[in-house]
Amino acid sequence: MKNEYILEVYNLKKYFPLEKSFIEKLLTRKKRFVRAVDGISFKIRRGEVFTLAGETGCGKTTTGRLILRLLEPTEGKIIFDGQDITHLTGEDLRKIRRRMQPIFQDPYASLNPRMKVGEAIKQPLEIHQIATGDEAKSLVLDMLEKVGLIPPEKFYELYPRDLSGGQRQRVSIARAMIMKPEFIVADEAVSMIDVSLKAAILEIMMQFKKELNLTYLFITHELAVAKYISDRIAVMYLGKIVELAPTKKIFNNPIHPYTKALMAAIPVPNPTRKKKLILTGEVPVSPIDVPSGCRFHPRCPMAYEKCSKEEPPLIEVEPEHYVACWES
Amino acid sequence: MMNLELLRKLWKRRRVDFILLIIGVIIVVATLLVAIFAPWIAPYNPYVSVDDALLPPGPKHPMGTDNLGRDVYSRAIYGTRTVIFVVLISTVVSLVVGTVLGLISGYFGGSIDRVLSMIMDSIYAFPGLILAIAVAAMLGPGVVNTMISISVVYIPTYFRMIRGQVLTVKSQLYVEAAVALGATNKIIILKYILPNVLPIIPVVFSMNVADAVLTEAGLSFLGLGVPAPLPDWGFDLKNGQRNLLAGYWWISTFPGILIVILAIGFSLLSEGLNELFNPSRRW
Amino acid sequence: MPLLSVQNLKSYYILGDEVVKAVDDVSFEMEKGEIVTFVGESGSGKSTLGLSIIRLLPYPGKIIDGKIIFKGRDLLELSEKEMSKIRGKEISSVFQDPLTSLDPLMRVGDQIVETITTHFDITKEEAKSQARKYLELVGIPAERYYDYPHQFSGGMRQRAMIAMAIATQPSLIIADEPTTALDVIVQAQIMQLFRRLRDELGVSIILITHDISLAMEVSDKIGVMYAGHLVEYGSTIKIYEDPLHPYTKGLLEAVPNIEAEVTEFKYIPGNPPDLTSPPSGCRFHPRCRYATEKCKRQEPKIVVRNGRLVKCHLYGDEA
Numbered sequence: 001m002k003n004e005y006i007l008e009v010y011n012l013k014k015y016f017p018l019e020k021s022f023i024e025k026l027l028t029r030k031k032r033f034v035r036a037v038d039g040i041s042f043k044i045r046r047g048e049v050f051t052l053a054g055e056t057g058c059g060k061t062t063t064g065r066l067i068l069r070l071l072e073p074t075e076g077k078i079i080f081d082g083q084d085i086t087h088l089t090g091e092d093l094r095k096i097r098r099r100m101q102p103i104f105q106d107p108y109a110s111l112n113p114r115m116k117v118g119e120a121i122k123q124p125l126e127i128h129q130i131a132t133g134d135e136a137k138s139l140v141l142d143m144l145e146k147v148g149l150i151p152p153e154k155f156y157e158l159y160p161r162d163l164s165g166g167q168r169q170r171v172s173i174a175r176a177m178i179m180k181p182e183f184i185v186a187d188e189a190v191s192m193i194d195v196s197l198k199a200a201i202l203e204i205m206m207q208f209k210k211e212l213n214l215t216y217l218f219i220t221h222e223l224a225v226a227k228y229i230s231d232r233i234a235v236m237y238l239g240k241i242v243e244l245a246p247t248k249k250i251f252n253n254p255i256h257p258y259t260k261a262l263m264a265a266i267p268v269p270n271p272t273r274k275k276k277l278i279l280t281g282e283v284p285v286s287p288i289d290v291p292s293g294c295r296f297h298p299r300c301p302m303a304y305e306k307c308s309k310e311e312p313p314l315i316e317v318e319p320e321h322y323v324a325c326w327e328s
Numbered sequence: 329m330m331n332l333e334l335l336r337k338l339w340k341r342r343r344v345d346f347i348l349l350i351i352g353v354i355i356v357v358a359t360l361l362v363a364i365f366a367p368w369i370a371p372y373n374p375y376v377s378v379d380d381a382l383l384p385p386g387p388k389h390p391m392g393t394d395n396l397g398r399d400v401y402s403r404a405i406y407g408t409r410t411v412i413f414v415v416l417i418s419t420v421v422s423l424v425v426g427t428v429l430g431l432i433s434g435y436f437g438g439s440i441d442r443v444l445s446m447i448m449d450s451i452y453a454f455p456g457l458i459l460a461i462a463v464a465a466m467l468g469p470g471v472v473n474t475m476i477s478i479s480v481v482y483i484p485t486y487f488r489m490i491r492g493q494v495l496t497v498k499s500q501l502y503v504e505a506a507v508a509l510g511a512t513n514k515i516i517i518l519k520y521i522l523p524n525v526l527p528i529i530p531v532v533f534s535m536n537v538a539d540a541v542l543t544e545a546g547l548s549f550l551g552l553g554v555p556a557p558l559p560d561w562g563f564d565l566k567n568g569q570r571n572l573l574a575g576y577w578w579i580s581t582f583p584g585i586l587i588v589i590l591a592i593g594f595s596l597l598s599e600g601l602n603e604l605f606n607p608s609r610r611w
Numbered sequence: 612m613p614l615l616s617v618q619n620l621k622s623y624y625i626l627g628d629e630v631v632k633a634v635d636d637v638s639f640e641m642e643k644g645e646i647v648t649f650v651g652e653s654g655s656g657k658s659t660l661g662l663s664i665i666r667l668l669p670y671p672g673k674i675i676d677g678k679i680i681f682k683g684r685d686l687l688e689l690s691e692k693e694m695s696k697i698r699g700k701e702i703s704s705v706f707q708d709p710l711t712s713l714d715p716l717m718r719v720g721d722q723i724v725e726t727i728t729t730h731f732d733i734t735k736e737e738a739k740s741q742a743r744k745y746l747e748l749v750g751i752p753a754e755r756y757y758d759y760p761h762q763f764s765g766g767m768r769q770r771a772m773i774a775m776a777i778a779t780q781p782s783l784i785i786a787d788e789p790t791t792a793l794d795v796i797v798q799a800q801i802m803q804l805f806r807r808l809r810d811e812l813g814v815s816i817i818l819i820t821h822d823i824s825l826a827m828e829v830s831d832k833i834g835v836m837y838a839g840h841l842v843e844y845g846s847t848i849k850i851y852e853d854p855l856h857p858y859t860k861g862l863l864e865a866v867p868n869i870e871a872e873v874t875e876f877k878y879i880p881g882n883p884p885d886l887t888s889p890p891s892g893c894r895f896h897p898r899c900r901y902a903t904e905k906c907k908r909q910e911p912k913i914v915v916r917n918g919r920l921v922k923c924h925l926y927g928d929e930a
Binding site for chain 3: 165197222
């Protein structure tokens with residue numbers, strides 16, 4: 001019996017304790033934390049492309065790692081296909097891992113430099129005992145061809161250092177897809193790829209989506225890329241979701257002041273467009289001292305007294321469109 | 329693995345380093361060959377008296393004879409066997425023990441890591457020779473005991489290097505990717521960590537051996553190493569010492585020079601390997 | 612007379628018998644008070660171009676050939692001593708990561724003062740007040756003079772770098788990926804700052820980036836680089852309305868555009884060039900939809916078409 005929602009996240013939090021200096025340890029008792037993810041909730045439907053968007057430091061990458069269980073949540077729940085995986089370990093966790101795979105940002109760092117390409121893609125088959133020997137090899141060759149690394153026999157024998165960034169990313173994708181997962185967490189999967197090739201990688205990812213009936217959690221700071229492929233987008237700021245809506249709605253009608261500022265600031269390849277800058281100031285220097293109330297209030301042109309006192313909840317302002325702002 | 333491409337690059341770009349590496353290789357290989365073919369090369373039996381004592385270097389005895397009438401040249405040749413045997417086995421033991429412990433400590437962390445690190449740091453804090461002396465004095469004379477003394481000294485070296493490397497590799501993205509794939513600890517250690525940690529071993533090893541040669545000679549010099557009448561450079565160095573003032577220089581000098589040459593040989597080898605695998609200047 | 616005229620510049624990285632032709636015969640002219648952006652992807656040579664102009668190529672890079680004529684003088688003919696008078700004073704630079712370019716042990720304001728007093732013969736007090744003025748100019752409150760770099764955010768550090776760059780009243784600023792590590796909103800603020808510098812102080816800026824959207828928004832002229840060649844160079848508006856070079860066309864089609872209605876995934880087929888053994892003839896030919904036999908054999912000459920430079924056989928071979 002398949003769940004409508006493949007992933008549900010409830011009040012997820014991740015606090016990183018700060019290392020205190022010796023003097024600080026003597027003088028203060030209070031522990032200080034970086035509140036990377038501070039209470040977010042969302043649900044991802046089977047078969048959709050859900051994007052978590054935001055700038056560096058907003059907590060989107062940490063969220064991705066929490067969902068992949070590469071990090072332990074400080075608080076909150078993660079439900080995958082109806083099963084609570086928040087504190088899962090050992091063999092049970094490994095079984096889940098087979099159904100949920102990452103594609104990381106850095107194609108240069110995500111492949112073992114001492115493993116040939118063919119070996120690397122064969123890994124999941126061996127780890128989960130899906131196939132071995134010749135059968136495994138032919139599956140790998142098949143996959144190499146699917147991701148466009150042709151001739152596959154040649155690429156099978158190469159090392160990561162012999163490939164370009166785009167090619168390495170294709171290897172990472174092949175490695176993730178070969179065990180036919182259900183859910184993919186793509187963390188800035190094309191951010192380090194040349195502009196002229198981004199779409200090629202996205203195309204491969206979408207092809208696999210169709211073929212394997214995948215669901216994507218797409219994490220990115222490039223909203224323009226998100227527009228290409230997402231069904232719904234959640235904008236994060238300083239550890240919280242400030243706006244969540246279907247792609248069309250969020251681009252045609254951004255409501256949260258931060259979303260509006262973000263969209264206005266993104267460069268457009270059009271020299272004739274007149275740009276108006278809405279926002280001054282920037283993300284606080286220290287991610288530890290989060291502003292009180294609504295985190296965005298120090299930079300918000302529409303802030304009033306309530307904003308500095310109370311944190312606004314995420315409410316549905318129109319169907320499917322959620323905003324966390326007192327103004328709306 | 330060690331491909332010719334790297335060698336070619338070294339030859340083209342850092343000629344001096346290449347030459348030094350070759351010199352190191354020649355010295356080490358020559359020593360090994362002499363050790364293997366000692367019975368055929370040495371003119372006399374190094375254990376027994378073959379002539380009058382204290383003869384100066386001459387046509388029959390190119391390095392003279394020692395106080396017991398033994399041919400210094402033959403003793404020098406057979407000395408290579410002692411040094412190679414004792415030193416290589418000790419350092420290999422250090423390598424294996426240190427690497428395994430370093431791997432476990434670095435990968436699993438926690439209290440195992442803290443305890444092991446503390447022990448290793450304490451051992452490491454002692455100057456090598458002093459520690460070897462202490463252990464050898466406790467264990468007493470003998471070839472095996474000498475080997476144990478020497479290996480104890482160098483285990484922390486490997487432990488620290490490997491542990492450091494493991495910590496670096498462990499934090500790499502591709503290891504995280506392996507975890508996300510569902511790999512077990514065993515797979516991660518064997519296929520992801522170990523292969524990326526091994527490359528530094530040859531460099532550390534050859535550096536180690538250079539040091540161990542000196543430690544072994546030192547132990548023997550102090551009478552705490554291999555027992556007489558085994559031909560040993562350190563021992564002969566000590567043996568010739570009391571006759572030095574009387575003018576019989578050849579008994580100490582030749583073994584002494586050989587110790588230095590071998591140590592330099594291994595040092596050059598390790599520096600060369602380091603330059604080969606981890607070139608200091610890139611673009 | 613143009614402010615900067617680069618002629619047939621060749622900068623190679625040479626190590627043993629391996630040669631990387633990072634900048635291979637690049638020529639262009641730039642007027643006073645312009646923002647010119649060089650756009651390119653990995654291996655395009657754009658950063659090398661920037662470094663060559665101020666003669667700061669790292670080992671094993673070498674400027675093999677060409678002329679860099681700045682205000683009438685060929686920079687490549689100057690001695691290192693003469694060049695160091697120009698570097699930092701008449702031509703300043705701003706690089707990508709201000710955290711490593713700023714001295715962590717010195718107050719920000721003092722670093723600006725140091726820059727000023729190195730090139731000008733004025734009192735420290737005078738320099739201090741100027742430093743405060745420049746901080747304000749870039750949008751940093753003057754009180755922050757006494758802060759250390761680690762107390763600044765990324766965007767503020769970059770502004771501090773820009774303050775240092777303009778403190779010597781340069782005619783030209785070279786900025787290599789100045790906003791790549793910063794978030795989009797801060798990037799927009801810094802670009803606004805660049806425009807103000809151009810409009811109010813008459814400073815010319817060479818911007819180097821991989822972000823073609825940014826280039827189009829901010830610059831007067833654009834230079835598109837591919838595999839060490841300058842394949843198109845001219846006014847931004849003209850290039851936007853009518854991109855000539857197939858690579859430029861491909862880039863503009865492939866770039867994710869937040870204001871465009873998306874229909875399908877567009878990209879340029881193939882892989883980025885390997886600069887140790889670049890493709891023969893026109894370096895773009897393996898990926899070009901218009902490629903002919905001629906493109907494989909012969910490197911195209913630079914021609915002038917429609918008010919700009921293009922390096923492509925499609926437009927003939929007569930300059």
